[in-house]
Amino acid sequence: MxxxxxxxxxxxxxxxxxxxxxxxxxxxxxxxxxxxxxxxxxxxxxxxxxxxxxxxxxxxxxxxxxxxxxxxxxxxxxxxxxxxxxxxxxxxxxxxxAAPGEFTRRAFLNGRLDLAHAEAVALLISARTERAVTLAARALAGGLAQRVRAMHEALLDVIAGLEVTLDFPEEGVGADVKEAGQLIERLRGEAARLATTAREGRVVHEGLTVAIVGAPNAGKSGLLNALIGRERAIVSPLPGTTRDVVEATVAIAGVPVRLLDTAGLGAARDAVEAEGMRRSRSAIAESNLLILVVDGSAPPFSRVTAPKGVPVITVRSKSDLPPHPAAAVREDAVAVSAITGEGLDRLTERLAAAIARCAGDNGDEGAIVASLRQLELLERLGGLLAGGRLALSGQPLEVALALVDLRGALQTTAEILGIDVGDAVLDRVFSTFCLGK
Ligand SMILES: Nc1nc2c(ncn2[C@@H]2O[C@H](COP(=O)(O)OP(=O)(O)OP(=O)(O)O)[C@@H](O)[C@H]2O)c(=O)[nH]1
Ligand SMILES: [Mg+2]
Structure with a gap:
């Protein structure tokens, strides 16, 4: 306060x-x-x-x-x-x-809003970029809830139809099993699409972590300062200047990006440097993307290895200086000078493209953001629908088996919408709210 x-x-x-x-x-x-x-x-x-x-x-x-x-x-x-x-x-x-989120919890219990709506309120409050606000506002307007409610209704119909088919197999009443299978396949596709865009929406909402790594004195801190436009980290000609991880947040492509400037990796000369390098390695471990800084004006130095699956953008730093004849820098490295600003735009573009691969780049058309709870449920929904689809396409048809999965899927859509959810779920949702909302 x-x-x-x-x-x-x-x-x-x-x-x-x-x-x-x-x-x-x-x-x-x-x-x-x-x-x-x-x-x-x-x-x-x-x-x-x-x-x-x-x-x-x-x-x-x-x-x-x-x-x-x-x-x-x-x-x-x-x-x-x-x-x-x-x-x-x-x-x-x-x-x-009031407990955190208690006003909104009461609103939910009094039928003023559904659970998806309540979660959208929390997403809107915690949105950190304009793009995240757009997604949360769409959730507040019912984007996700409408689509899940339509699936819920469709599931109710198909389950009722299949139950009749199961009870009166000879009479030609109830749902046509082939048609039901097609419908379930359509719903499965819809659930998968929703889960994908919700996962991308969470990246937009929560942001990404990008570590700037490389050898001592490579120009990492200078690059951090140039990217954020202020002197956040100490830059000095002494190798081993940065010890603690230095953090700064910028918005790139509408996504909040947490930049971590790290201690240079190499042979530590004392215990403090060794601790700094240990912190660099844990920064690497928690990053979604790495910027590897290689000094093109100096002889080659020990290489930094990225964890599997983590994309790396290589920067050839100090591009204003003449290249060192023995310097070994990848062909596709972005040449950047923190002093003249050369190459910063190209680096930002490369970052934006890499971020778009995680956050989706479909211009946010139809994009949604969901709470973690909803995202987990959407993924479960896709799995249950796939199971139901499989049981209906086998020979012999296993309608009873399919119904087990489909009832699970129905229950899952109900949970996303907050129909019939228990106190434990409500505690989990509303504990993420700030006080007074
Ligand atoms: N000419 C030129 N010098 C640079 C540039 N970037 C950094 N330097 C110089 O290189 C030296 C090291 O820069 P830092 O940014 O502190 O390097 P670092 O990678 O953070 O180093 P450690 O924290 O020690 O690992 C300093 O003397 C900077 O002035 C650049 O783009 N051009
Ligand atoms: Mg530094």
Whole structure:
């Protein structure tokens, strides 16, 4: 909590008006305030009646409120001390502090929004780039929920049809098994597509980690500074300058990218350098992509090996200096000078292309973002539908077996939408919310 222009205190529940009323000065009867109107009120200490603040007060009577309950919001001035005092006085009147996400949890329990919608609220609040905001706003508008609800309905129909087929095999009633198989195959494709775009959406939302690695003195810290446009890391002609990992975040292709400048890798001369190199190796291990910096103006140095499957972009640094005759730099290396800025654009383009391979580059047409919970469920859904499809295409047909998978798939779509989910799921969803939402 810090100083701000205003600070909003939100009270929700059947007793909201009664809890706030003793703090409101004079003749303004909170009870008589019109719902959904802002009113300027004097706030006073409930027993001494000493003035505390002039605030704007809104009463929003349930069920037409965020939580579906009576809600009172006080927009006070943003002094942390004042806000703490007002909250304390409200607690003495019988309120209690809300748990993280409790307002949204109540909204969900009161049927004001579905679970996918509630999760979209959390995604929107934690979005860090414009592109992440676009995806979360689409989730809030029901992008994912609509598509999953359509699958849920289709599954209900096909399961009902297949159950009839199973019960009356001779009568030609119920679902046509071949058609049902085709429908399930279509749903499987849809689930797989949703899972893929949701996985890409999570990259846009959470961002990527990129370590800048190479030999001591290769120009790594200079490159970090040039990429972010400020002197974040110490640059010096002494090899072994960087010891701790230095972090900075930039947005590339709409994705938040955490750049890690690391200690140069080589033969350590003392224990501190050895610890620095150990940190470099763990930075490499947690990275999605590496920038390998090779000094083209110096003789070749020990090579850095990237973990399997992690893409590497090689940079030939210090391109403003004449190349060293023995320097061994890959053909496809990007020549960059941190001093003149040459090659920085090309490097950013290469980074953007590599990031697009993880985050999708379909111009966000139809792209979605989902919570981790939803993503896991989408992947499970695809697997169950594939199982159901397989059971219906075999000889002999195994309709009963297919139904086991399809009922699982139906249950999974219900869980994504938050129909019939238990407290454990709700705890998991709402614990990721910030306080006060
Ligand atoms: N001419 C030229 N010199 C550079 C460039 N980039 C870095 N240098 C110089 O190279 C030296 C090492 O640069 P750093 O960025 O500190 O190298 P580093 O890879 O971070 O080194 P360690 O942290 O010691 O591993 C410094 O003297 C820099 O001024 C460049 O693009 N051109
Ligand atoms: Mg350095």
């Amino acid at each position: 810090g100083e701000s222009a205003i600070g909003v205190i939100r009270v929700s529940g059947p007793g909201a008006v009664a809890v706030v009323a003793p703090l409101v000065e004079g003749p303004t009867a909170l009870d008589a305030l019109d719902s959904h109107h802002l009113r300027r009120v004097g706030l006073v200490h409930p027993t001494t009646r000493a003035p505390l603040d002039e605030a704007l007060c809104a009463v929003m009577r349930g069920p037409r409120s965020y939580t579906g309950e009576d809600v009172v919001e006080l927009s006070c001035h943003g002094s942390p001390a004042l806000l703490r005092l007002v909250v304390e006085l409200l607690l003495r009147q019988g309120a209690r502090l």
